[in-house]
Amino acid sequence: KAGVTQTPRYLIKTRGQQVTLSCSPISGHRSVSWYQQTPGQGLQFLFEYFSETQRNKGNFPGRFSGRQFSNSRSEMNVSTLELGDSALYLCASRNPGLRAEAFFGQGTRLTVV
Amino acid sequence: SQQGEEDPQALSIQEGENATMNCSYKTSINNLQWYRQNSGRGLVHLILIRSNEREKHSGRLRVTLDTSKKSSSLLITASRAADTASYFCATDEDNQGGKLIFGQGTELSVKP
Numbered sequence: 001k002a003g004v005t006q007t008p009r010y011l012i013k014t015r016g017q018q019v020t021l022s023c024s025p026i027s028g029h030r031s032v033s034w035y036q037q038t039p040g041q042g043l044q045f046l047f048e049y050f051s052e053t054q055r056n057k058g059n060f061p062g063r064f065s066g067r068q069f070s071n072s073r074s075e076m077n078v079s080t081l082e083l084g085d086s087a088l089y090l091c092a093s094r095n096p097g098l099r100a101e102a103f104f105g106q107g108t109r110l111t112v113v
Numbered sequence: 114s115q116q117g118e119e120d121p122q123a124l125s126i127q128e129g130e131n132a133t134m135n136c137s138y139k140t141s142i143n144n145l146q147w148y149r150q151n152s153g154r155g156l157v158h159l160i161l162i163r164s165n166e167r168e169k170h171s172g173r174l175r176v177t178l179d180t181s182k183k184s185s186s187l188l189i190t191a192s193r194a195a196d197t198a199s200y201f202c203a204t205d206e207d208n209q210g211g212k213l214i215f216g217q218g219t220e221l222s223v224k225p
Contacts, residue, residue: 004155031211037153043201043215056212088153094211101146102203102213106155 002027004093004105012111018079021108025072025093032074033102034066037088046089049074081112119202119216127224132189134219136202137182143205145178146213147187150199159187159200192223 005024013019025032034046045058049068066076072093078085088109092102118137126132136145144163148156162169162178162185169176175188189196199220203213 006155033211033213035213035215042217043203045212045214048211050211058212090155092156092213101158101161102205102211103158104148104156107153109153 004091004103006089006091006105006108008108009106010109010111012113013081014113015081015083017081018077019081019110020075020077021089021091021110023074023076023091023093023105025074025091026095026103029093029095029103030072031094032068032072033092033094034074034076035090035092036060037090037107038086043090046076078110083112086110086112119200119219121219122217123220123222125222125224126192128192128194130192130223132192132196132221132223134187134200134202134221135184136186136216137184138202138204138214138216139183140204140206142180145176145185146203146205147174147176147185148201148203150201150218151197156201189221192221194223194225197221197223 007022031050033048036044047066048056052068063079068074088107090107091105094102120135142164144161146161147159150156160171160176162176173190178185199218201218202216
């Protein structure tokens, strides 16, 4: 079974630009969550999607958005990038038993210059 | 945001020794999961323990959970240099729609 796939792995963007990150969950997993990891703040929850609906959202500005498609693949978008958005963005998928293990992808390393 | 606390923040041991990491959290939980992360890469799932379980084993890993103290511990026995990584606990809290709350992590260094 393929794991969680995140693309791209690395990204360099300029302040003010926007970026879209992609996550393909494990086959059969309908819940996809996104997390931001920085040295200062650690792992912070961004949002979670289940069956194309956002079920929960973390404390991030509206510049951070996401969506989920009918095949459970998810994208997150960050608009008007700031230097502080530089981080490792991690995606996690969970199987239909919602209180089950969450499996993470390798992450997308975003650098904003 | 709410985050659990892990201690120690850093741990350095010799190969063959045991490593124990602790995690405390704040609210009632459905389960608690432990993850390993190597050098800023993705999180590798190690073990999940449910709120009605007290202890769980997986290979060289032993996890305990004390819901009355809102704490968990991860024991790695007979450590290897390859165990060098950061270890995180994550709680799956009631009514949080699949949101995981992570601790700050313990950085483990195993010297050969």
